Amino acid sequence: MTFEEFIDVAGKTFGGLSGTQTNQFRQLEALYTDWNSKINVISRKDIGELYSHHVLHSLAIAAYMKLSMPDVFEAMKDPSCGTGILDIGTGGGFPGIPLAILLPGGRFTLCDSVGKKIKVASAVAESIGLQNVSTVNARAESLDGKYDYIVSRAVTSIENFLPWTSGRAGKGIFYLKGGDIADELGTAMQRFRIKPGTVHTWKIDSWLHDSYFEGKVVIFFEGNFSGFLRK
Secondary structure, X not given: OOHHHHHHHHHHHHOOOOHHHHHHHHHXXXXXXXXXXXXXXXXXXXXHHHHHHHHHHHHHHHHHHHHHOHHHHHHOOOOOOOEEEEEEOOOOOOOHHHHHXXXXXXXXXXXXXXXXXXHHHHHHHHHOOOOOEEEEEOOHHHOOOOEEEEEEEXXXXXXXXXXXXXXXXXXEEEEEEOOOOHHHHHHHHHHOOOOHHHEEEEEHHHOOOOHHHOOOEEEEEEOOOOOOOOO
16 A cells, blocks of 8 residues: 555545645655664565555554544644543554654653664654654563553554553553454453453454455443452
């Protein structure tokens, strides 16, 4: 996918981008290509599909929000909103950096336990002038504080991931996952006693008609999960 094709999809989905946002998205390709030649945060076979496989994949969370949580989505377009968002296992900055560009009202904390990956995420955010991003080199479960939402992109199984979020999500958790998730999700919900009505899944290929996204979903765990992981 070319940058122009990406901008066309993003503009049609999210109602247009500002000049600043367009320029920030434009800079990602050169920055990640350069950093990836030094620190491998994206598969070298996949760096040519940055805008499709990584940027748009990250923005699937925003597409779900616009469809199912329009008030939240619109509020986060306002830079004064101040919604706190923790990106767990961000790697080189996904999904946090694309979401931070699109949603300037979010205050994004990008967390990863691997220092060299956080180095890339920090450098990219600084290079494109993102004022709503901070980074931390730590394991998620060691962090203090609470956020409105948690986002993450398939860092581990759902059952392993959810304990890392315990006590940190005030309003919900967005998890990008692929494959046959039915059994995995069912096991996690049973283990952690999650009510079925609080879990929502959205097929990304209902938005992006590309075989790459077949089987990939946004999972949204709705609500305040300050204690739901206690066994």
